Amino acid sequence: MIMPLIKGLQITISHMFKKPVTLQYPTERPEIKPGFRGLHALNVSHDKAKCVACYLCPTVCPAKCITVEAGEDANHDKYAAKYEIDMLRCIFCGYCVEACPVDAIRMTEQFELANYSRADFTYTKDRLLEKK
Amino acid sequence: MVNLTINGKQVAVEKDATIYDAAKACGIKIPILCHDKKLHPFGGCRMCLVEVEQMKGRLIPACTTPVTEGMIVQTTTDEIVKARKLVLELLLLKHPIDCPVCDAAGDCDLQNLTYEYKVNMNRFVDEKFNHEIDYENPLIERDMNRCIHCGKCARICDEIVSYGAYTFINRGIEAKMGTEFDGPLNCEFCGSCVSVCPVGALNSRPFKFKARWWALQKTKSVCSYCGTGCQLTLGSKDGKVLTTIYDENQGFHNGQLCTRGRFGYQFVNSDKRLTTPLVRKNGKLQEATWEEALAEVTSRLSAGKSDPASVAALATPRLTNEELFLLEKVFRGTIGTDNIDHSAGFAHEALTKGAVASFGVAASPSEIADIQKSNLLLVVKSDAYETHPVIGFEINLGVKRKGVAIRIVSDKKGKLTRLPGAKTTVHTPGSEVALFNALCKSVIDQGLVAEGVAGLDALKAAVADATAEKAGVTAEEIAAVAKDYATAEKALIILPIGLGYPGHNAALASAAANLAILTGKIGKEGSGLLIMGEKNNSQGAVDMGIYPKGTGLAASAIIDGCANGNVKTLFVAGENPVVSYPNRKKVEKALENVEFMVVADLFLTETAALADVVLPACSFAEKNGTFTSLGRRVQNVRKAIPAVGLAKTDFEILNALSQALGGARYNNQGEVFTEIAATVPAYKGLSQAGLKDEGAVYPVAVAAKLVPVQAKTAAPAAGKLAMVTGSALYHCGTMSRFGEGPMYVCPDAYAELNVADASALKIAEGDQVTVTSATGAVQVAAKVGKRVPQGVVFSPYHFGEGSVNTITDGAEVTYVTVAKK
Ligand code: SF4
Ligand code: SF4
Ligand code: SF4
Ligand code: SF4
Ligand code: SF4
Ligand code: FES
Secondary structure (H helix, E strand, O other), X not given: OHHHHXXXXXXXXXXHOOOOOOOOOOOOOOOOOXXXXXXXXXXXXXXXXXXXXXXXXXXXXXXXXXXEEEEEXXXXXXXXXXXXXXXXXXXOOOHHHHHOOOOOXXXXXXXXXXXXXXXXXXXXXXXXXXXX | OEEEEEOOEEEEEOOOOEHHHHHHHOOOOOOOOOOOOOOOOOOOOOOOEEEEHHHOOOOEEOOOOEOOOOOEEEOOOHHHHHHHHHHHHHHHHHOOOOOOOOOOOOXXXXXXXXXXXXXXXXXXXXXXXXXXXXXXXXXXEEOHHHOOOOOHHHHHHHHOOOOOOEEEEOOXXXXXXXXXXXXXXXXXXXXXXXXXXXXXXXXXXXXXOOOOHHHOEEEEEEOOOEOOOOEEEEEEEOOEEEEEEOOOOOOOOOOOOOHHHHHOHHHHHOOXXXXXXXXXXXXXXXXXXXXXXXXXXXXXXXXXXXXXXXXXXXXXXXXOHHHHHHHHHHHHHHHOOOOEEOOHHHHHHHHHHXXXXXXXXXXXXXXXXXXXXXXXXXXXXXXXXXXXXXXXHHHHHHHHHOOOEEEEEEOOOOHHHHOOOOEEEEOOOOOHHHHHHHHHHHHHHOOOOOOOOOOHHHHHHHOOOOOHHHHOOOHHHHHHHHHHHHHOOOEEEEEEOOOOOOOOOHHHHHHHHHHHHHOOOXXXXXXXXXXXXXXXXXXXXXXXXXXXXXXXOOHHHHHHHHHXXXXXXXXXXXXXHXXXXXXXXXXXXXXXXXXXXXXXXXXXOOOHHHOOEEEEEOOHHHOOEEEEOOOOEEEEEOOOOOOOOOOEOHHHHHHHHHHHOOOOOOOOHHHHHHHHHHHOHHHOOOOHHHHOOOOEEOOOOOOOOOOOOOOOOOOOOOOOEEEEEEOOOOOOOOHHHHOHHHHHHOOOOEEEEEHHHHHHOOOOOOOEEEEXXXXXXXEEEEEEEOOOOOOEEEEEOOOOOOOHHHOOOOOOOEEEEEEEO
């Protein structure tokens, strides 16, 4: 039993001389890997949300947390009059991004989503619109 | 029967079947784009190509090729798939790929086939069309860039609707589905074209962008407007009815609907709906709880138990059979009053008295299916089409496809008049009974009486002095109609009745029945009399006994009773007498005078505004139950959405009242149906589950007998015009005013005049005119045309503003003067 003990100590001691992996959050920030799925954002084109309210993302969303309501603008075009994600139910699967035929929604690197009230987890169109 | 082999399967089909029909019969799916089972084969899209062994070397369209004995058909060889892919590629050459914004996505035949046939690229390139999109129309949006030229819209509008709004214009690649002078669409707005368009070229505007087809919850139910009893599929989402969905396999009408059924359902989610009970306090209606409101109603009604004659109830024939049955039980049974009526007192006497006298039953002896099985239709009033549009489609089909002859007797011309071979006899307003008596006399004079008709002598005596002149038509016309009718092998009389038609009462039903009996046109398929109740459950209301029997007061007497204080408590379920009953001022006064009035309704109608307690009721989309259509078909109504606000179904309201008054209590409406099946003879043996989707036609045992009736002679007033009332195509009763669709097309009351009268009075189309009668005056817009004969004014009765019942008083004809405002 002496050998395993020594082996164990070896590992322990080796770690004493390694750089710690713990991040001193929030002073230190993690490096976000590509493909990370954080808070959603609605892409903008020509000063408007790109979303054409095709209802594909609410259809594909397994958590059923997206609400889209289409409206008709002055040119008779379709736009998302309402676009809302209930972030408490979202499982960050990214299917919505996959489904979008017009590349209107993406997932950002933002992961700090904690909040105090339920209402604050409802991300309306305004809150999701890509900030320029 | 013809035998053939499809994909190795043996099939036997009728000899007029096509390859497509044969394949369908044995469960083999052949893709189609331009084919619709209701329409004549067209063969325009070439999607249905198949291979026939005997015709090797080329591919054959399955939808237009009749089967022949011994045919060997293959439906999916490599070559066929290649050909179909090519068809799709060619269609996609010009078709915009705007599926994300197209409303048809998810329910688009082109999209589905493109997916199924994996058309991922196109060998051809060309510029897309850039046709202007027609946004002008409030109900139908037309984007001809998406059109695939299947011609279905033009064919359905022509073949079934008989309107003919569309046609192909231009040739070759420039070809386009166009309208009259390529202008905006101006038609009946039945939406039939929208329903059959396989792509997103024609869209329903009220439903535009609201939801995707796949996200809709689909509930099969029955239209709640007219008595035709069309089945429809409600598409709802998040507790709102958003649209009706086309299903070509639904109902006797194969999914065909009229403008109200298609575009008139918005009243269900209208933000004008009542959501809480209202109780009058200090002279004002104020929100209250159900407990409070019901307590008030209960105490009033139980007080009425000691003097039942002082209690009365008026119900709308829009309630379900179960609700009407319960209403009868509460008022006639528990409270003990016989003063109950639906609009029968005014409008359904033809059924409750006329049909009973002539046939021994309060129902039509014929069914809707008889229309297409007949040889000749005799339509009373040209607007049978306007009151019951889908019956109108059946008539169109009968006349155009089955060669059924059509004769119309009416006080004005209408759409049916324009059908091929139609002959219209225009009589003076209000002389329908005189006209039928004259027809009977002519049949007798021409020796066309059927053998063995009992009671002939009495009828002969009664019609002895009936002349064509009394109806304002020529003797030749009468003789011709009588002869055509009597000599047809099978002939069916179509008689619309309802609040819009004063005078279409018991006498007219009997007069019409006499003609049928006299000529032996009763008791066989394709013959008889179809008495068409106005509302969705008019027949059910009669079957459930919602009319005074014995000493009870009928609707008009109830109103009088309210006025003179004999009726102290009035319960109104969904009826709106202020607008729909004749003589508005009188009705208003009476209802203001009645001590206590309860109104259960969807909206704060003109009547509800006068009530002491208003109870918010549920629409047909929020409840289960049954309706009985004019052809005696009992059909299931199904709940599609939860109740709006605090609204309760009339069943829940009446059940609560029944219990509080010491009557029966039911656990659910189904128990009531069971009781109906046990106690109403015609409904014996029916069960709600057994009705399934198609419903059941209950049988009637007709004991026909001649009932001589005397024609009243209306005294014409010199220098005045004869005003007749009726229905406008887009409306039904007063409820369609809350459906956005009908209101886009027909928002206001109008008076329709003949061009000659209009020019004499210097009135132009659209002018505001004042119509004055002995009862009052009303201001409406003028409509000028050739539909109404000279000396006659026609006005629909549905509207609260400019309501024509301000000037009518229940007479067949109201003599009026019309002057520019
Ligand atoms: S990430 Fe997944 S769960 Fe979240 S909104 Fe998108 S589809 Fe729905
Ligand atoms: S899939 Fe894209 S375009 Fe469609 S509703 Fe979602 S975000 Fe909008
Ligand atoms: S709505 Fe009806 S009448 Fe109008 S074009 Fe379409 S099918 Fe014809
Ligand atoms: S509008 Fe629609 S129904 Fe009419 S021809 Fe074009 S694709 Fe066919
Ligand atoms: S209103 Fe009458 S004809 Fe029109 S869809 Fe409804 S039941 Fe059918
Ligand atoms: S479906 Fe047969 S040719 Fe169009």
